[in-house]
Amino acid sequence: MATKEEWASLFETIVGRKPSPQELMKAKETGFDPGKIIEIAGAAQENSAEQAQQSAPVSSDRETNEKKVWPMISLAVSGFSLLLALLTPWKIVFTILALLGLIFAVILLIVNWKQSKKILTVIAVATAALVFAANLGVTVYTNVNNKSPQTTVSQSDKGKSKKTEAKKDKDKKDEDSDDTKEDSTDINDYIDGDYQFDWTESDFLSLKVYSIHGSDRGTRIKTILKTYGKATEGRMNGDFLTLTYFNGDYSSLKEVELRFVRKDGIYSLDKATAEGLSNTVAIKKDYRANWTQSDFDALQEAPEEPNSDLTVGSKWTDIQKQFGDPRLSDQRIVNFGDGEGFEKQLSVTYLDYSAAEGYLPYINLDFKEKDGVYYLTHKYAKE
Incomplete structure (x- = not known):
């Protein structure tokens, strides 16, 4: 069998392009068998063809609908800002939002000025202007009425304060109780195809791996997901769950593979391997044999x-x-x-x-x- 680098180089020679991260992961499962290169590359081309069919050009009706969407969004922002300015104490925030909505509507009108059908854009500009004026009036009126200083705290304010503290205590208890919940057995809850690699050597060495000579659990899977996000790939086998974090660059491969074991409904780390996190050895592409x-x-x-x-x-x-x-x-x-x-x-x-x-x-x-x-x-x- 070939090494990763030899397999990738041979793939590029045969197929005429570099292998994708998914092709590298499939190659790893075959032990980087050179005989599987055509099969792996062919599977990727079939997937690309299906994706190309699914992303076929849309009709002109869709383009027309898209032109209507922006004015409708402007109207929605205007209405949303006015409603919240009336119902919430953050008047200035939503007045600023109304101003941004007005600016957005004016930009749409300028962009669509030469279009024959721009009535919806004109309505959006007029509505945004009215909403901004109304928001500004509400904000000024509220500030004027709130100028007199308050020297005492009302009983209702005290009640609100107690309710706020009680809510914070409840949220804290909910967060603590979440740590006792069983971990999901759905592999889709642990993987993200768009994962961006964010591991360092010190991150990896800080992990706690369950030891056969100890009673403590390894690092919980929930802790790792909160810190580093979902993995590139994952697989389940009985009580074991394996996650692989991959940087997608075969020329400077970085990979973290973590295996978890499930006990009492909880996944904890029991094996960890990392590759390429401490690449301190220089390589020489034009090396010439000098060993006897x-x-x-x-x-x-x-x-x-x-x-x-x-x-x-x-x-x-x-x-x-x-x-x-x-x-x-x-x-x-x-x-x-x-x-x-x-x-x-x-x-x-x-x-x-x-x-x-x-x-x-x-x-x-x-x-x-x-x-x-x-x-x-x-x-x-x-x-």
């Missing part, structure tokens, strides 16, 4: 077992200093709820299919971080 077999054999791998001594592995900084920047790199942060906490991982690939004789064309190295240093845990080379 003896160079590769000299690398030391640290054992990957829990609590093993990572420091016996070769350091990434030493490798980079000797061989330069790689062709590809991938930095991940994971927390599997196994009690080990967050773990930072790094994978680099030195790739040159036109390598000179005696040099290795493909080398992949995996590292784990400890105290800010990445140590080699796995190496692979292809001649």
Whole structure:
């Protein structure tokens, strides 16, 4: 199977365009199988064709209706502002709204001046002018009558104050009780196709992941939705719900994947992975092979077992200093709820299919971080 970057590059070569975020997500489900490129691209083209049919040009009747809509909106704004100026204490606010409605109506009249049918626009201007004058009169009258100072608070005002405080207390109780409500099992309540990626490394590391060695829940799904919004994609499998936040840019991929487990009707975080949030490794697109077999054999791998001594592995900084920047790199942060906490991982690939004789064309190295240093845990080379 290919890496994300190799799959995306091959897709662009075959199809003639870059893959969409949805195509990348489908490719991830296939393990970035190059053999699925035509199938994935074909499905996207069918969807595009259906959307093109649904967005066919509308008739001229619709254009005529749209010209009528704006004057009607102006009339509605004028009536709305007058009504609220009469019924609410915020006279000045709705007088300003009436003035804006008048300005809007005048602009419509100027735009439609050469149109033969503009009677509705003329009516909108006249109505807006009358409403503004009425609002202005109501505001002046109210201010004049309210000039005398009040030195005491009436019993009715005291009653209103108590009612306001009681309402605030009720709202607070409703907010607290919302935290005890069961979480929805409808996947559509958790996804938004127009999501804009807004995660940072510090955001991700602040999450609380349920540990098999502890009794506390992980971060609740409601808390994450309030802070970061709905996800790009989601899926449910039994008691598990997985949400994926994706930035939609395969050239600088950023992705956060969160898995929640449902207990007593509540979804809490039990696994978290992030990719591309801490992209600090530079890459070299025109890398030329400079590894020999003896160079590769000299690398030391640290054992990957829990609590093993990572420091016996070769350091990434030493490798980079000797061989330069790689062709590809991938930095991940994971927390599997196994009690080990967050773990930072790094994978680099030195790739040159036109390598000179005696040099290795493909080398992949995996590292784990400890105290800010990445140590080699796995190496692979292809001649």
